[in-house]
Amino acid sequence: MERSRLIRAMEDILGNEGVIHEHEQLRTYECDGLMNYRVIPDLVVLPETGEHVQRIVRLCYDEGIPFVARGSGTGLSGGALPVKSGVLIVLSRMRKILEVDIPNQRIVVEPGVINIWVSQEVADEGYYYAPDPASQIVSSIGGNLAENSGGVHCLKYGFTTNHVMGAEVVLPDGSVTHLGAGRVPDAPGYDLLGAFVGSEGTLGIATKITLRLVRTPESVRTLLAGFEDTEGAGGAVSGIIGEGIVPAAIEMMDRLTMEAVEAAVHPGLPDAGAVLIIELDGPGAEVEEQFGRVLEICEENEATDIRIAEDDEERALFWKARKAAFGAMGRISNDYYVQDGVIPRTELSAVLGRISELAEEYELRVANVFHAGDGNLHPLVLYNNATEGEAERAEKLAGEIVFACLEHGGSLTGEHGIGEDKKKYMPKMFTDDDMNVMQLLRCAFDPHQISNPGKIFPTPRLCGERPGPFQMHPLQKAGIVEQF
């Protein structure tokens, strides 16, 4: 289809203001939160309803045009990177909270709704939405769903996938289906919702999402403890977990991170080699006793400085320090790359040791921030783009770090996704058969591979069922895929 005809067809669906086709305006959408990859889409469309999404996708399907869905564009793996000659479907105009059902602890929202709005909507009822990625004040529920976002409180409460109970989905052929039973437990059939959440936009677009709401806890206690080094902080983490305590959150930052955070938001962090922020929540008596035990464990591990949040304001300050960590890097480095790897908690000391070896070898600084409770590391590789070759060196170092995670029994990504950025590493974690079997699922949902093509898998496979006379698939022609 000619571009001008496509624009007209989209304008028929969305009106003029719902279609962006001027080059300069399109550039706004050339990347998501990961700025090393940039592709200018052919067209950006801004649907306002599920029906709009359905008609857009149907048109793409009929014309064989690839599309990419985008929420707030905060993703850190290039999952919402546009595809060349493709349509970018931006869901940020679909921002209605459709239904609040407190008796069944559910809320139904459109995909563009911002994560924090959900908790704000039900706060007066004594409820909140548990998954809280650091980006929660800007990231959308649709994007959270696509990436299976984590957050600082997922050790106790689980990830996005544990909180999405149902979704209305526009499949890549433009048909609409409902996955998961929403308010009802155990929908019969395969857990297609479980497979859909975290599929990074490659299986379709969620247009209505049912989330589980969690009752706010009776009591919350938060402390911040400084340690001489990450070893000591790691010892405290092991001690707490070994005791059978499940904190709502345990976060660690190393000295370099603290330096940056201090410069950015001045939370008054202790002068220490590492700091832990530990939060416990639940029924009052239980929390009190366990909090006392956590304090003891910190002391046993030679915490140098322990601060207990006296009120919600101080608690918020601790969390502000943690959530500001990525952004604060700008204070100590021109550029930085956020890595997202996972290790078994017990390998922490070994992997941190390896990271500092690698940093030395590559002559770059690495700041470490991580969700210590679940072993999710965010090493931040600092570099200067203006220095010849440094960006490449930083990327290589970030790769080496995630390989170290794999060697210690971990994963390529805990919450940021594979997207565009890490697909080249997938063969380090999975065999060809593993990836081919995963792609059977892709073929069931999206046989023509038009939904966010080229992401997750290094070698996309075609599904071998294009009806009608044989013609080379556009992706095959472009050398992006090979025939299954």
Add this chain to the structure above:
Amino acid sequence: MQTQKGLTEDLRGIVGSDSVREATAEDAVEGVEPAFVVEPGSVEEISDVMKLAAHENLAVSPRGGGTKTHIGDPPRQLDLIVSTARMNEIMEHTPGDQIFRAEAGVKLEDLQEQISGSDQMLALDPPESGATLGGIIAANSSGPRRYKYGTVRDLIIGITVVLHDGTVAKAGSKVVKNVAGYDLSKLFTGSLGTLGIIATANFRLHPRPETARTVAVEAAGPQQAQAAAQAIVHSQVEATAVELHYGEEEKLLTVLLESIPGGIDAKTEAAHFLLKQFGEVRTLSDEEVDHLGPLTPPEVTDEIVLKIGAPPADLAAVLESVVDAAERKGLAHPRITGHAGTGVTFVGLSSEDEDAAAGFVEEMREIRTRKGGNVTLQRAPLTLKQRVSTWDNEGDYLGLVRRVKEKFDPRGGMNPGRFLGGL
């Protein structure tokens, strides 16, 4: 297709002669008898068996402990049972990481026993005893603790599967947090052997609670039962389970509370306070807990068991509709239990009047289709299943379910006919 004898030889060649036998009547799956039972001892052996099965176009039914073969419609065809009885090794348990990796044939009880030394548990408590991890995943079994810990989908972190043609694939990992690749662990959860054979699985573990109490309230009727359940669910008491026993005589809502020694009294008091407005409240004695406690496996004496999934806040309407329909159909008062906090209700019937039972099932389905929910048969005589399928509420996702099945099992050799939509 080769002769029976030739096939036996080939199977023996793969798994050894002690691990192949001809099937007996006891191996029948919902009335359909297979030819062989084979017990591979490794992932590679399962793969080789499946390659042979694909070559010979055999219909295969995977089997773990055989405790749930009553779930699902009768298979259209069945030649070979692949039992995971010899796949019973716990490959890794790292207490500090709160995870384990195990072969699918490991029995849940054995696992819990093995890891209890580190004061950890897999937070799954399905009622059937002797169930294997593979079977629990395939049937998506759950128990009372699902209220706090969720179901298989919330606890499984990795899986190895063998497809109909012997392809071996894994997904997930052994770390709790991981978003690399598609989540096939969830896809296979509840797939009832129709997508492939689950060979190994990795799960996250939880600390074993130190103390427990069960608080019960006598509920006069459906409204009180629902109000009591809602009071707990919307409180900050963080109960572990909210269960219902709703008989003709005794109607009890029981709440399992677990905590550390210093926290259990306060939790118990809070639960008493919340429940006392709905009826007489008491903390169950140890003896009572043994037969009324949420974690006591229900005695299955009923020939027909329905599982009704409904919004938890519709509990009263579910109970009313069940009792009312049973009465109108001339059925005895059904035995009703359920996970009241999560919207699961089990209805047990022991009627010989199959017309009445079929009418009852259809009426429940009709109501739930209207009001939201689903009704599946957990257990029923074959003659009843022929009239009303195991499955209900196929929804608009059935087409997608079918396409997934066709991709994973294009020859239709995996447990054909047992799943919803005749898959």
